Amino acid sequence: MTPLEEEIRALIAAEGPMPVSRYMALCLGHPRYGYYITRDPLGAKGDFTTAPEISQMFGELLGLWAVAAWQQMGSPDAFHLVELGPGRGTLMADALRAARLVPAFGAAAQVHLVETSPALRERQAQALAGIEPSWHDRLEEVPPGPAIVIANEFFDALPISQFVRGEGGWHERRVGLGEGGELVLGLDPRPSPMGEALARHVPPPHSHGAVLEHLESGVAGALGARLAAQGGAALVIDYGYAASGLGDTLQALRAHRFADPLEAPGEADLTAHVDFAALARTVMAAGAAAYGPLTQGDFLVRLGIVQRAERLQQNTNASQRKAITAALNRLAGTGKDEMGALFKVLCLCDPLFGTPPGFGADEAFAEPDA
Numbered sequence: 001m002t003p004l005e006e007e008i009r010a011l012i013a014a015e016g017p018m019p020v021s022r023y024m025a026l027c028l029g030h031p032r033y034g035y036y037i038t039r040d041p042l043g044a045k046g047d048f049t050t051a052p053e054i055s056q057m058f059g060e061l062l063g064l065w066a067v068a069a070w071q072q073m074g075s076p077d078a079f080h081l082v083e084l085g086p087g088r089g090t091l092m093a094d095a096l097r098a099a100r101l102v103p104a105f106g107a108a109a110q111v112h113l114v115e116t117s118p119a120l121r122e123r124q125a126q127a128l129a130g131i132e133p134s135w136h137d138r139l140e141e142v143p144p145g146p147a148i149v150i151a152n153e154f155f156d157a158l159p160i161s162q163f164v165r166g167e168g169g170w171h172e173r174r175v176g177l178g179e180g181g182e183l184v185l186g187l188d189p190r191p192s193p194m195g196e197a198l199a200r201h202v203p204p205p206h207s208h209g210a211v212l213e214h215l216e217s218g219v220a221g222a223l224g225a226r227l228a229a230q231g232g233a234a235l236v237i238d239y240g241y242a243a244s245g246l247g248d249t250l251q252a253l254r255a256h257r258f259a260d261p262l263e264a265p266g267e268a269d270l271t272a273h274v275d276f277a278a279l280a281r282t283v284m285a286a287g288a289a290a291y292g293p294l295t296q297g298d299f300l301v302r303l304g305i306v307q308r309a310e311r312l313q314q315n316t317n318a319s320q321r322k323a324i325t326a327a328l329n330r331l332a333g334t335g336k337d338e339m340g341a342l343f344k345v346l347c348l349c350d351p352l353f354g355t356p357p358g359f360g361a362d363e364a365f366a367e368p369d370a
């Protein structure tokens with residue numbers, strides 16, 4: 001049994017079954033045993049790989065997107081360049097290198113990293129030596145002012161709650177103890193008004209056993225309010241779905257393999273797919289505009305990933321050329337093991353920002369069922 005499981009069992013024994021969101025928050029962010037707190041989970045040797053770790057092209061293109069966004073804001077002399085959940089700092093390092101094409105951008109950018117993991121903060125400091133970023137535990141700590149914000153595979157790591165359709169309505173799912181003291185999933189016997197409210201966004205039928213998920217974090221609302229009040233734009237890139245729907249997407253990944261989310265708490269990465277429609281509704285309610293979501297493949301092609309790959313392939317040998325083509329396909333391809341269709345890109349911005357780079361004026365977010 002992991003030390004965290006021991007602690008969670010004791011908590012449940014003392015206080016009763018805990019919501020899935022609390023379980024997820026403990027597994028990922030427990031100050032001593034949390035998954036992200038204790039390790040660097042990225043890369044081939046870790047539990048999962050992300051787009052910036054696959055190829056430099058990803059961060060470079062987002063860096064050029066940020067330059068275009070900054071120019072659209074009127075090229076302010078100072079602004080905050082913020083990354084939420086920056087992992088190893090690879091994306092930001094690649095973005096800033098590509099952005100050197102426009103030196104005034106780098107001179108104006110104050111780099112802020114919102115990161116809770118001490119292990120990853122250390123990696124970020126190495127990747128960004130010479131940049132002097134500031135670190136924060138929460139977006140709310142980033143000082144006021146116009147901002148360009150990037151969040152790649154950040155929202156999927158935030159705790160969700162789950163509601164299950166039963167006889168009398170929607171019931172919150174909880175983690176409790178089985179007869180042998182093991183962790184088991186169960187339902188709160190009381191119907192949940194929150195579950196009821198969420199269900200209104202999902203077209204019926206809501207059959208018995210259907211699952212609804214809800215992002216607990218207030219970061220989306222805070223981001224929307226900030227952009228609306230102080231200007232700027234944000235890109236949210238993640239694995240997820242464009243329309244709110246039913247389904248249990250909580251998953252555990254260990255050494256690139258799926259595992260049971262209740263097994264080995266603190267040792268596996270727990271994620272849930274991002275409900276982009278819910279995210280867009282939240283930021284719009286906070287006063288910001290939303291565009292997309294586009295698929296990652298479409299977005300990267302619009303930003304010029306094909307041309308960038310060709311450029312990188314000049315003056316390289318055959319095996320390097322092959323690796324670049326493989327990375328291009330992995331990032332932008334639409335096959336089942338590729339990220340191009342599964343990952344989506346949502347842009348959030350100040351309503352006065354105008355149509356964001358890479359998006360069409362007719363691509364403002366609209367409820368998929370409207």
Ligand code: SAH
Nearest residue numbers: 036050085086087114115116117152153157
């Ligand atoms: N964006 C990176 C890393 C994705 S992994 C990449 O694409 O490679 C998720 C990142 O979010 C990690 O850096 C993790 O430590 C961070 N993170 C997870 N939960 C967080 C929270 N609640 N607040 C701030 N950072 C968090």
